[in-house]
Amino acid sequence: MNITDAAYNTVRDYPGGSASLAPRIGIKSPAVLNSKINPNTETHHLTLAEASKLMALTGDFRILHALAVEHEKVVIDLPEIPECRDMELTDKVLCVGMKGGDVMSVFREIMADGRITSGEVRDMSRVIQQMHIVLAELNKQIQVCIEAPETEKA
Structure with missing residues (x-):
C-alpha cells in the first residue's frame, strides 16, 4: 500500500x-x-x-x-518502560553501545582481507560472548527498573 x-x-x-x-x-x-x-x-x-x-x-x-x-525501512513499536532514573542503568546502556561497536569493529577488521580464519572466528566469538554478558546484565537491570519504577538513583 x-x-x-x-x-x-x-x-x-x-x-x-x-x-x-x-x-x-x-x-x-x-x-x-x-x-x-x-x-x-x-x-x-x-x-x-x-x-x-x-x-x-x-x-x-x-x-x-x-x-x-x-524507503526500504521497518517500523517497530518501542516497549513501554516505566520511568526509571537509574544512573547504573544508563551506564549499562552506554556500555552495550560500546560493546556493539566492538562487535562491528572486530568484524570489519577480520573481513578486511576478504576471508575469515579460524583464529578470527575465535576472536569474533569472544567479542560476541562479551556482548551477550553485557546484554544479560542490562536485561537484569531493566527488570529491576520495571519491578520498582519509582526507583530514583543518582
Missing part, C-alpha cells in the same frame, strides 16, 4: 471518518480533509503534522508503515 492509499484508508476506516477527524487535527471542514486524502486531487495534500496527528488520534499507523516500505 502506498502512502496516499494509507492516508485515505486511515480516514475512511475511522468511525465518523473525515467529519470526526477534521476538526481534531485542525482542518476546518471534512470536505477539505476529504480533498487532502483523495488520491485524484492534486491541489490539496496532508502536511506531515496532519499525518502525524491522524496517526496519533486514530492509532492507525498505515501511513508510517507505507513510508517505511517506500
